[in-house]
Amino acid sequence: MAIATSTTSPTLAARVQRIKVPTVLRYLALIALGTIYTMPFVWMVSISLKPYTDLNQIPPLLIPSRLAFENYPDALFQPMLYFPQFFVNTIYYVVLSGLGELLSSAIVAYGFARVNFRGNRVLFALVLSTMMLPSQVTLIPEYVIFKQLGWIDTYLPLIIPSWFGVAFYIFLFRQFFMTIPTELDDAAMIDGATPLGILFRIILPLSVPAIITCTALSIVSRWNDFFGPLVYINTTSKQVIAVALTYFNVPNQATYDNLLMAAAVVSVIPVIVIFLFLQDYFVQGVTMTGLKEG
Amino acid sequence: MAAVTSVPQTYGARKRPFLTRRDILGYLLISPWILGFLAFTLLPFVASLLLSFTDWNIVGTWNWVGLDNYQKLVSGVDDRFAVSLSNTLFYAVVNVPGTQVISLTLAMLLNKKAQGISLFRTLFYIPAIATGVGTTYLWVQIFSAHGGLVNSVLGWFGIAGPNWLYSLTWSMPAVIIVGLWNVGTSMLIYLAALQGVPQSLYDAASVDGANFLQKFGSVTVPMVTPAMFFNVVLGFIGSFQVFTIVYVLTNGGPANATLVYSLYLYQVAFRNLRMGYAASLAWILFLIILAITVVQLVTARLWVYYEGNTPGGVTGPR
Numbered sequence: 383m384a385i386a387t388s389t390t391s392p393t394l395a396a397r398v399q400r401i402k403v404p405t406v407l408r409y410l411a412l413i414a415l416g417t418i419y420t421m422p423f424v425w426m427v428s429i430s431l432k433p434y435t436d437l438n439q440i441p442p443l444l445i446p447s448r449l450a451f452e453n454y455p456d457a458l459f460q461p462m463l464y465f466p467q468f469f470v471n472t473i474y475y476v477v478l479s480g481l482g483e484l485l486s487s488a489i490v491a492y493g494f495a496r497v498n499f500r501g502n503r504v505l506f507a508l509v510l511s512t513m514m515l516p517s518q519v520t521l522i523p524e525y526v527i528f529k530q531l532g533w534i535d536t537y538l539p540l541i542i543p544s545w546f547g548v549a550f551y552i553f554l555f556r557q558f559f560m561t562i563p564t565e566l567d568d569a570a571m572i573d574g575a576t577p578l579g580i581l582f583r584i585i586l587p588l589s590v591p592a593i594i595t596c597t598a599l600s601i602v603s604r605w606n607d608f609f610g611p612l613v614y615i616n617t618t619s620k621q622v623i624a625v626a627l628t629y630f631n632v633p634n635q636a637t638y639d640n641l642l643m644a645a646a647v648v649s650v651i652p653v654i655v656i657f658l659f660l661q662d663y664f665v666q667g668v669t670m671t672g673l674k675e676g
Numbered sequence: 677m678a679a680v681t682s683v684p685q686t687y688g689a690r691k692r693p694f695l696t697r698r699d700i701l702g703y704l705l706i707s708p709w710i711l712g713f714l715a716f717t718l719l720p721f722v723a724s725l726l727l728s729f730t731d732w733n734i735v736g737t738w739n740w741v742g743l744d745n746y747q748k749l750v751s752g753v754d755d756r757f758a759v760s761l762s763n764t765l766f767y768a769v770v771n772v773p774g775t776q777v778i779s780l781t782l783a784m785l786l787n788k789k790a791q792g793i794s795l796f797r798t799l800f801y802i803p804a805i806a807t808g809v810g811t812t813y814l815w816v817q818i819f820s821a822h823g824g825l826v827n828s829v830l831g832w833f834g835i836a837g838p839n840w841l842y843s844l845t846w847s848m849p850a851v852i853i854v855g856l857w858n859v860g861t862s863m864l865i866y867l868a869a870l871q872g873v874p875q876s877l878y879d880a881a882s883v884d885g886a887n888f889l890q891k892f893g894s895v896t897v898p899m900v901t902p903a904m905f906f907n908v909v910l911g912f913i914g915s916f917q918v919f920t921i922v923y924v925l926t927n928g929g930p931a932n933a934t935l936v937y938s939l940y941l942y943q944v945a946f947r948n949l950r951m952g953y954a955a956s957l958a959w960i961l962f963l964i965i966l967a968i969t970v971v972q973l974v975t976a977r978l979w980v981y982y983e984g985n986t987p988g989g990v991t992g993p994r
Binding site: 405408409411412415416419420421422423425426429437438439440441442486489490492493494497498499500502505508509512514515516517518519520521522523524525526527529543545546547552577602605606608609613623624625627628630639642643645646647649650653654657658661664665668669 | 695696698699700701702703704705706708709710711712713715716717719720721723724727734781782785786788790792793796797798799800801802803805806807808809810811813814815817818822823824825828831857861864865867868913916917919920923924938941942945946951954955957958959961962965969
């Protein structure tokens with residue numbers, strides 16, 4: 383041990399000395415790139431707080447001449463575009479589809495992770511391969527089916543399919559379940575627990591990180607979903623925030639930019655807040671796919 | 677059937693019944709996915725192929741037109757198809773490599789345990805979760821010719837910026853820039869890959885007197901090729917389906933300069949209601965993505981390095 387310390391400390395000191403310049407460069411590069419990547423958000427907040435008179439200033443002001451906080455209520459509580467309604471609609475969609483995605487994916491993943499049924503591997507490969515299928519291929523017949531069912535202009539086409547498992551979350555849950563020792567299942571089985579009982583009483587309580595990862599990813603992707611509501615929802619008052627924002631944009635009318643940006647800020651705050659609180663779970667979810675599937 | 681029964685059994689000499697209770701339990705548990713796959717993937721997948729041989733437009737009757745739709749596409753009668761395809765190709769060919777360069781650079785900068793690094797990781801990743809309609813309208817502001825951020829910055833250097841979103845030349849680059857803002861996911865995958873590279877490889881390279889570039893070329897790049905492969909495959913699949921940012925930024929304009937494939941498909945299906953024709957567009961898209969993906973899978977062994985495999989041997993996931 384003594385020999386080890388005596389040999390490493392000079393190297394370490396040398397290393398620290400050698401590393402100094404690259405470290406400074408690293409931080410400079412990070413600050414420069416970080417500014418570029420963050421500037422759009424700063425710009426967004428800046429415009430959202432500009433009084434109308436600031437909008438046509440050239441060169442534009444980064445800091446508004448006056449902080450026009452009234453833009454926010456002005457943007458959100460217009461009688462024709464009533465944002466609280468869009469918020470309620472979006473939350474309804476996010477919650478019901480997310481709940482379906484989580485429950486169904488967990489059950490399916492449990493089957494793949496714990497039951498060695500005939501065709502397990504082949505079917506699991508099929509699950510993964512559906513992730514590569516472009517959604518446009520199934521879009522038109524799906525639309526036709528939902529039209530026949532009278533589901534157009536309802537949330538059903540957006541919610542019902544999510545109750546049949548989502549490939550990505552099935553994958554994430556399965557990988558996680560496989561790290562839980564099967565002895566726990568066996569013990570519960572001896573006590574007379576049913577398979578679903580084992581899933582809900584033993585496996586899922588031990589899978590909180592996987593549940594949070596899937597919940598977070600599901601909320602963000604549904605919150606940002608634009609195409610689904612654009613295609614299936616027609617009535618303005620039923621619309622979700624993502625599509626409702628497009629109603630703001632009056633072509634060739636620059637006058638409302640501040641209100642549009644105020645609404646846009648409000649539309650991204652929920653996902654950013656969720657991300658900031660659950661960052662590590664997002665990172666886990668993303669990196670897991672990259673490493674396992676490579 | 678004979679072939680099925682002659683498959684060697686995994687355990688014991690006892691003949692396995694065709695379906696054991698365990699099989700049935702497994703199928704019951706995965707039944708939600710099986711039903712969903714049949715109803716929302718397989719059925720629409722086949723139906724869309726059949727639809728693509730018809731001239732159905734939702735309201736009228738439908739006629740079997742054989743390969744007419746495909747012939748229209750291939751023969752060049754439909755110039756919007758050709759334009760949308762070449763625009764999408766251009767987007768993908770710039771966006772995918774661009775994303776790799778930026779996200780690998782960011783990941784290398786972040787691959788160090790030091791103060792404040794995780795704050796930067798957060799900053800670079802946020803666009804990936806915030807990319808939606810709201811932030812895309814923000815980019816409309818940023819590219820605005822009347823006091824937009826980009827042209828203001830260019831103005832400091834004495835450059836008169838173009839009217840980005842209304843320019844035949846510059847609208848597509850603008851779309852690509854918005855796409856390149858959203859590199860957080862690839863960055864995280866590279867970062868995880870970099871964290872898996874053993875320090876001993878860099879130390880050995882240092883002993884051999886390798887400089888930064890040599891280490892990058894001989895250690896870093898080979899070790900992250902599996903992550904790169906993953907990012908490139910998914911990058912192409914995603915790029916070919918780009919929709920929201922184009923719909924919001926330019927809606928395909930000016931003069932179809934940014935008309936991308938998915939947007940054209942959307943317009944044909946839901947504006948013109950030509951469902952049969954749109955289905956043939958969807959199938960062409962599927963075949964293109966399939967071809968690109970298969971080519972990448974086949975050529976992977978030429979450049980993707982999986983640690984622990986014999987040199988030149990068969991490669992596979994770790």
